[in-house]
Amino acid sequence: MKRIAVILLMLILSGAFAACASSPGEQEGGYLTKKQVLKQDPTADLLEYDGKVYKTNIDWTEFEKLTKGDKLGEVSEGMAKHVPDGAEIYATNERDDVLIVDYMQVEKRYLLQIGE
Structure with missing residues (x-):
């Protein structure tokens, strides 16, 4: 009985470690790349601005x-997949890690993607 409990505990711990090791951006301590964000969420609505990736x-x-x-500027070709070129990009007054993109009276909020 004790042997079964030890085996089960080892299986649970190895599964937990494997799940942590596959997290995009883990132990990178910085900004995530477009590739890392898309690995985590292939359908993500992304915006690339000033060398950083933001997600809505x-x-x-x-x-x-x-x-x-x-x-801050306007969306140009290749910066975003789900927002048209010419959409306006704004900083927010309250937070440095969120951008507001405004187009055709629709606002989207994009959060800076940072690793763990």
Whole structure:
């Protein structure tokens, strides 16, 4: 009985370690690349701005009270897959890690993707 308990414990621990080791961005301590974010979520709505990758459809950002700050620029070819070229990119007044993209009176909030 004791032997079975030890074997089960070892299986559980090895599964937990394997799950942690396959996490994109783990132990990188910096900004995630487009490839890393897409590995985690192949259908992610991404924005590349100033060499950093931002992702939308993050639940808490939709409920957070955020207001547009300074206009940073416009989306150009290759910066985003789900946002048209010419959409305006804004900083937020409340957070440095969230951008607001505005196009045709629709706002999307993009969160900076950072590794663990």
